[in-house]
Amino acid sequence: MIEDLIGGLGVVMQPLNLLILASAVLIGFVGGALPGISGVILVVILLPVTYTMEPTGAFMLLTAIYASSVFSGLITAILYRAPGTPEAVMTALDGYPMTQKGEAGKALGIGILSSAFGGIVGTIVLIVATPMLADIALQFSSPEFFALAVLGLTVVASLGGNLLLGLIGVCIGLLIASVGLDPLTGTARFTFGSLHLMSGINLIPVIIGLFAISEVLKRCQEGDIHLSTKSFKIRIFDWPVIREIRGTVARSSIIGTAIGILPGIGASTAAMVAYSETVRWSKDRKRFGRGAPEGVAAPESANNAAAIGALVPLFALGIPGSGTTAVILGAFIVHGLTPGPTFMTGNSDLIYAVFVGLMLVNVLILVFSKPFIAVLSKLLDVPYSALGPVIVICCIVGTYSVQNSMMDVWLMLGFGLAGFLLEKIGFPLVSIILGVVLGPIAESELRRSLAMSRGDFSIFAERPISAILLGLAVILVSATVLAPMLQRRKLRKTAAKQS
Amino acid sequence: MHFTRRTFTLTSAAFALTLAAPALAEETAFKPAKMTAFVAAGAGGGTDNFARTVQPMLEKRLDTNITIINLPSASGAMAHQRTAQSEPNGESIEFASSTFITSRAAGQNPIGLDQLTPVARMQSDVLTLVVNTEKYDTLEEFLTYAKENPGEVIIGGTHAASVDRMAFLGLNDAAGLDLAYIPYDNEGSASANLLSGNIDGMFNEISAIQGYIESGEMKPILALADERLEAYPDLPTTVENGWNLTFGNERGVFINAKTPPETIAIIEAAFQDVFNSEEYQAYAKSANLHVRPGFLGSEDYRAVLEENLAYFEKLLSLK
Numbered sequence: 001m002i003e004d005l006i007g008g009l010g011v012v013m014q015p016l017n018l019l020i021l022a023s024a025v026l027i028g029f030v031g032g033a034l035p036g037i038s039g040v041i042l043v044v045i046l047l048p049v050t051y052t053m054e055p056t057g058a059f060m061l062l063t064a065i066y067a068s069s070v071f072s073g074l075i076t077a078i079l080y081r082a083p084g085t086p087e088a089v090m091t092a093l094d095g096y097p098m099t100q101k102g103e104a105g106k107a108l109g110i111g112i113l114s115s116a117f118g119g120i121v122g123t124i125v126l127i128v129a130t131p132m133l134a135d136i137a138l139q140f141s142s143p144e145f146f147a148l149a150v151l152g153l154t155v156v157a158s159l160g161g162n163l164l165l166g167l168i169g170v171c172i173g174l175l176i177a178s179v180g181l182d183p184l185t186g187t188a189r190f191t192f193g194s195l196h197l198m199s200g201i202n203l204i205p206v207i208i209g210l211f212a213i214s215e216v217l218k219r220c221q222e223g224d225i226h227l228s229t230k231s232f233k234i235r236i237f238d239w240p241v242i243r244e245i246r247g248t249v250a251r252s253s254i255i256g257t258a259i260g261i262l263p264g265i266g267a268s269t270a271a272m273v274a275y276s277e278t279v280r281w282s283k284d285r286k287r288f289g290r291g292a293p294e295g296v297a298a299p300e301s302a303n304n305a306a307a308i309g310a311l312v313p314l315f316a317l318g319i320p321g322s323g324t325t326a327v328i329l330g331a332f333i334v335h336g337l338t339p340g341p342t343f344m345t346g347n348s349d350l351i352y353a354v355f356v357g358l359m360l361v362n363v364l365i366l367v368f369s370k371p372f373i374a375v376l377s378k379l380l381d382v383p384y385s386a387l388g389p390v391i392v393i394c395c396i397v398g399t400y401s402v403q404n405s406m407m408d409v410w411l412m413l414g415f416g417l418a419g420f421l422l423e424k425i426g427f428p429l430v431s432i433i434l435g436v437v438l439g440p441i442a443e444s445e446l447r448r449s450l451a452m453s454r455g456d457f458s459i460f461a462e463r464p465i466s467a468i469l470l471g472l473a474v475i476l477v478s479a480t481v482l483a484p485m486l487q488r489r490k491l492r493k494t495a496a497k498q499s
Numbered sequence: 500m501h502f503t504r505r506t507f508t509l510t511s512a513a514f515a516l517t518l519a520a521p522a523l524a525e526e527t528a529f530k531p532a533k534m535t536a537f538v539a540a541g542a543g544g545g546t547d548n549f550a551r552t553v554q555p556m557l558e559k560r561l562d563t564n565i566t567i568i569n570l571p572s573a574s575g576a577m578a579h580q581r582t583a584q585s586e587p588n589g590e591s592i593e594f595a596s597s598t599f600i601t602s603r604a605a606g607q608n609p610i611g612l613d614q615l616t617p618v619a620r621m622q623s624d625v626l627t628l629v630v631n632t633e634k635y636d637t638l639e640e641f642l643t644y645a646k647e648n649p650g651e652v653i654i655g656g657t658h659a660a661s662v663d664r665m666a667f668l669g670l671n672d673a674a675g676l677d678l679a680y681i682p683y684d685n686e687g688s689a690s691a692n693l694l695s696g697n698i699d700g701m702f703n704e705i706s707a708i709q710g711y712i713e714s715g716e717m718k719p720i721l722a723l724a725d726e727r728l729e730a731y732p733d734l735p736t737t738v739e740n741g742w743n744l745t746f747g748n749e750r751g752v753f754i755n756a757k758t759p760p761e762t763i764a765i766i767e768a769a770f771q772d773v774f775n776s777e778e779y780q781a782y783a784k785s786a787n788l789h790v791r792p793g794f795l796g797s798e799d800y801r802a803v804l805e806e807n808l809a810y811f812e813k814l815l816s817l818k
Contacts, residue, residue, distance in 0.1 A: 044542035048551055063570060138695040181574070184682055186605055186659030198573035198607065263691050264684065317694065318710050319687040326687065327543030333706075334548055336785040403572050444684070451681045452653065452697060464757015 008352030028068025080211030094295025105232035118301030121253035122308030134316030147469035151440035157277030173435015196407035205412035213416025256302030260309025274302030539575025579610035587757035604811035605660035629717035649677035673742035706787035
């Protein structure tokens with residue numbers, strides 16, 4: 001393997017390939033920073049360009065764009081609460097409050113470092129353990145995915161704020177997710193005869209509306225206020241901060257890699273689970289949602305690790321772990337490569353060059369991100385009365401481009417208004433996103449599981465992984481709900497004793 | 500055999516050229532400065548790859564610029580609607596797969612063959628029943644087990660209104676089986692479940708499973724075809740078992756039905772020329788789409804589509 005890696009390094013160090021990697025990182029930066037332009041779209045746009053390239057260069061380009069676009073979604077999430085990619089939603093939760101507190105530089109520094117670290121952990125796992133992990137990932141079928149989605153939904157209990165509102169939010173999210181054709185029978189649900197609604201409500205209009213547009217509306221109402229971040233300095237290697245977040249980053253990178261490896265579960269889910277675990281492990285949960293550094297570190301290390309992890313089943317089994325990897329799989333076929341279990345042994349030159357390339361991409365992210373953000377942050381000097389409309393235009397164009405659908409744009413604006421109103425009553429908007437992302441996984445995997453077992457619910461208990469995950473979910477929910485009750489009782493008892 | 504087929508291809512290519520060239524020269528009716536191609540599928544999938552591969556070849560032949568717009572919404576129904584409502588001047592075409600017909604049969608697609616005219620079929624991928632080699636080795640083994648355990652054998656596929664599901668319904672009906680069906684969101688999830696043995700089999704295009712056949716983890720045991728495939732002489736077919744199921748996943752080009760027939764003929768000829776080109780055949784070969792000859796002209800394609808639509812509707816009404 002060491003020899004293969006050195007061979008890969010030799011390929012990557014060729015000037016043309018270095019140029020490809022560097023430009024891929026920059027393209028990924030720009031695309032990821034624009035709301036609505038996700039890694040999938042970038043890879044698809046550049047696919048025809050790669051047809052004439054030789055396969056190694058082509059796949060270094062595609063995987064590098066993929067990795068760097070997942071990273072740069074955090075920039076606009078932190079600065080404007082407009083997540084550039086769906087994977088960066090959770091980052092906005094604490095990143096944007098940090099910007100409001102005047103800590104944009106610190107938040108971005110944490111985001112960059114966590115992303116690069118998560119990416120490197122993911123890449124190391126990819127290099128060392130791909131064939132082994134792919135077999136473990138295959139142990140995950142419908143019951144396990146259902147259990148994982150349930151575990152993810154329990155996050156709502158640890159998000160803080162009003163638990164009842166959080167539960168209502170999840171239900172709204174589940175309702176939004178149930179619009180469209182039933183995934184198993186193809187029956188139309190809540191489509192009201194509209195063709196547009198038949199494929200359901202896309203995640204991107206919901207996210208961009210609820211987060212970005214609602215924030216623009218809020219600041220319109222508040223009048224033109226400059227953010228206190230006019231000039232900020234990004235410090236990536238800030239040791240006191242690193243000491244504060246290192247545990248979170250390590251844990252979240254592992255969670256992210258593990259979830260990313262599972263086929264069909266994306267980096268967005270990984271970021272959600274990592275965030276909730278961070279909240280659970282924290283001594284002071286109240287800080288989250290108000291600008292906690294760990295709240296930025298957790299989702300960023302997890303989503304980058306997950307993005308790389310999704311390449312494990314692709315390389316080892318020919319099974320894409322996410323939307324973007326599915327497109328990369330299509331590119332393999334066009335280049336005349338046969339993805340499948342024999343792919344790794346048959347194309348080790350290409351694979352190891354891609355591995356080394358990915359490693360380098362994470363380093364390049366560290367190097368390039370500062371100047372890139374410096375350019376982007378010049379925008380903060382622009383008065384919000386001018387910047388606000390630009391954000392709205394970016395949101396509209398980005399949303400339209402996902403499916404070339406005007407309906408998505410109207411939905412996005414509608415969700416923007418709804419988000420604006422809901423925030424006025426302190427509604428935890430992220431609970432809606434939880435429902436929209438995890439609801440369809442939970443629903444269809446539950447029904448597939450029951451189809452596998454012919455309607456017998458014991459399938460969830462019989463399969464060890466799903467039993468453990470579901471048990472964990474029950475324990476965590478009861479712990480979060482019961483802990484404050486017990487505490488109150490204890491307080492009452494001590495109060496009674498004292499009197 | 501091989502030689503004659505190649506000469507046939509060459510002569511038909513030459514024929515198409517001589518047909519298309521004067522038609523373009525004499526009738527100045529169809530000389531579009533730009534064209535729009537709607538793709539009834541998301542970016543990056545098989546239909547999208549097909550459209551984007553053909554795009555430059557078609558641009559060269561029609562001397563025009565083509566813009567590709569992906570409209571994956573509602574299983575492609577949005578793309579069908581946009582094409583059917585476009586200006587009938589030949590400047591808007593649509594790339595679609597068999598989903599056009601399967602979703603029509605399932606009542607999910609309001610646009611039918613009265614509003615869209617097929618221009619040409621370019622690909623006809625062979626559907627196969629694929630099993631995990633640890634569970635079954637031959638078609639006989641599979642059939643015996645399925646007959647002894649009605650309702651227990653699970654077949655995976657993509658979506659509820661896909662050719663996979665139609666093949667599943669067709670096999671149940673023709674062979675008198677009681678197989679169960681689980682639709683997955685994408686082919687990858689179905690493959691993963693087949694590899695891990697959670698399901699017994701899946702319907703898949705032969706082009707998609709090459710790697711697993713080579714590694715010995717999956718095996719096709721039945722091809723939906725008239726006669727045995729040249730590349731897989733040991734693979735039994737439906738027709739030799741007395742089951743009349745030969746449809747597969749087809750990809751082709753559609754246009755607004757109100758378009759003048761002469762214009763349609765010019766576009767059809769251009770596509771035939773593309774199909775016969777070395778460039779296109781190289782792509783078809785690299786993507787394993789050459790197992791069964793794909794090209795059908797406008798009228799033949801319509802006949803196939805109408806026949807399939809009627810059959811799919813019948814299958815869906817059986818439940």
